[in-house]
Amino acid sequence: MDYYKLVLPEHLNHYGNLFGGNLLKWIDEFSYITANLEFPGHQFLTIALDNVIFRHAVSNGEILKFSVTCHHLGKTSVQYSVKVFGTRDDQQHDLILFETKITFVSVDHEGKKQPIQPN
Numbered sequence: 001m002d003y004y005k006l007v008l009p010e011h012l013n014h015y016g017n018l019f020g021g022n023l024l025k026w027i028d029e030f031s032y033i034t035a036n037l038e039f040p041g042h043q044f045l046t047i048a049l050d051n052v053i054f055r056h057a058v059s060n061g062e063i064l065k066f067s068v069t070c071h072h073l074g075k076t077s078v079q080y081s082v083k084v085f086g087t088r089d090d091q092q093h094d095l096i097l098f099e100t101k102i103t104f105v106s107v108d109h110e111g112k113k114q115p116i117q118p119n
């Protein structure tokens with residue numbers, strides 16, 4: 001699934017670029033939404049976020065595209081691959097600004113892990 005976010009002044013660090021923590025928050029939020037839509041009736045907790053390396057600064061006013069795809073479905077966990085692209089510069093639509101994998105675990109009402117029931 002694809003999601004979009006407009007980078008506004010309130011999202012910037014003191015150098016005037018996107019604060020990395022905001023990017024991680026959006027990745028958590030969008031992939032959490034994807035897990036809930038793809039596996040309705042489950043409750044998920046984030047257990048892991050892999051490979052956090054910021055290689056590209058993101059400018060104010062950028063419209064970011066978050067591409068979220070299922071990478072691995074386990075017994076109690078589902079892992080998503082998340083790639084982030086800029087959309088403002090026509091020449092750089094294919095440039096991956098940031099990528100990671102994020103894993104969620106299905107839990108019951110007491111927070112204990114439980115198997116994911118695929119659709």
Ligand SMILES: CC(=O)SCCNC(=O)CCNC(=O)[C@H](O)C(C)(C)COP(=O)(O)OP(=O)(O)OC[C@H]1O[C@@H](n2cnc3c(N)ncnc32)[C@H](O)[C@@H]1OP(=O)(O)O
Nearest residue numbers: 032044045046047048074075076077103105107111112113
């Ligand atoms: C949406 C949010 O932001 S939620 C807020 C932040 N998250 C939290 O507060 C969660 C706190 N953590 C917990 O409560 C517990 O760790 C639980 C209930 C999620 C998991 O229980 P644990 O006993 O720690 O899990 P366990 O080690 O057995 O692993 C469970 C699954 O996660 C997978 N897993 C564990 N560690 C990792 C990791 N580092 N990377 C990827 N997958 C992992 C395991 O492979 C397993 O998957 P499988 O059943 O599909 O094979």
